[in-house]
Amino acid sequence: xxxxxxxxxxxxxxAVGVLSKADAPSEEGxxxxxxxxxxxxxxxxxYRELGNQYWRFLPTYLKTGQPFKRMDDLSESEAHYQVxxxxxxxxxxxxxxxAAQRLDIGGSRRGLKILDVGAGSAIWSLSMAxxxxxxxxxxxxxxxxxxxxxxxxxxxxxxxxxDVLNGDFHLVDFPAGAFDLxxxxxxxxxQTADRNRALFRRLRPAMKAGGxxxxxxxxxxxxxxxxxxxxxxxxxxxxxxxxRVYSSRDIREMLGDEFEPPQLIRLKSPPRVGGILLVRAK
Numbered sequence: 001x002x003x004x005x006x007x008x009x010x011x012x013x014x015a016v017g018v019l020s021k022a023d024a025p026s027e028e029g030x031x032x033x034x035x036x037x038x039x040x041x042x043x044x045x046x047y048r049e050l051g052n053q054y055w056r057f058l059p060t061y062l063k064t065g066q067p068f069k070r071m072d073d074l075s076e077s078e079a080h081y082q083v084x085x086x087x088x089x090x091x092x093x094x095x096x097x098x099a100a101q102r103l104d105i106g107g108s109r110r111g112l113k114i115l116d117v118g119a120g121s122a123i124w125s126l127s128m129a130x131x132x133x134x135x136x137x138x139x140x141x142x143x144x145x146x147x148x149x150x151x152x153x154x155x156x157x158x159x160x161x162x163d164v165l166n167g168d169f170h171l172v173d174f175p176a177g178a179f180d181l182x183x184x185x186x187x188x189x190x191q192t193a194d195r196n197r198a199l200f201r202r203l204r205p206a207m208k209a210g211g212x213x214x215x216x217x218x219x220x221x222x223x224x225x226x227x228x229x230x231x232x233x234x235x236x237x238x239x240x241x242x243x244r245v246y247s248s249r250d251i252r253e254m255l256g257d258e259f260e261p262p263q264l265i266r267l268k269s270p271p272r273v274g275g276i277l278l279v280r281a282k
Contacts, residue, residue, distance in 0.1 A: 007031075054238045061238055069239045071190070088186070089121025089152050094269040096127040099216065099276060102265055106132035112180040115206060116140065117169050117199075118187040122149035122162070124216060125183050129158040138179070140165040140172060169199060174206035182207055185216035188251060192242050196254045204258050207281045213259065215277040220247040228272060251277055258282055 010033050013019040022032035057068040103109055111134035116125035119139035126149070129135040139149045139162060146164045153162040165172060169187075182203050188196050203213065218232050229245060236243040246254075248264050255262070258281065265276040 089123040096123045098269045100128045115179040121152045124185045129161040182213045219275040
């Protein structure tokens, strides 16, 4: 291998974000490189094909209407989301930071006790913890997925602000009247309308008087990018049996009568198919 030629290639791979320079040089005193977080995720998960396995299945889906995977099936969801949670956390980092800024965490909203339901990487709640050292997060998910939430907390420097609650959010016991803010992020699109109604009814008693709920999801009416929304909905149908993209009006109806009318917050950060419905408990 020619050292100069290799060096030129390494520079290119760094420029396009595949590699980053390591903090310490090599034993020979040369620049050392390491995989970026994105590259590690792509190489060590099903995302290494950039979703091609789903699109290769599209002809079969068009014939049968049956998905390639059933990530909304309880028997499969823990294993699937342990793989996906890290990638989704990376993808949603900018949007989560925007949400924390838009809610003025650490300003008008300080010292919140947050319940993150079906938390995955917990990027939404932990981005709030990063803005306010007095925020306390309880992340709920399957045990294997909560390992990813712990990794996120470590990477953001907020591990001391994280508690975990293992289990299925339709069955686990949430402490009554304990939380200022309940986050339901990227959960609604995985469930039927009836299951969402049941979940919201279960979560209401866990909220403090006047507490808020933040529903974050792809929304059919959240933005002007119809192509991205349509592709998201098709991709969701390829990996779930019951998944669908709901409108903000659909979710308002699911919330029922125990909440004030929601405020719709459109997110400008990528992936630009999502939005927030922020509601206060009556």
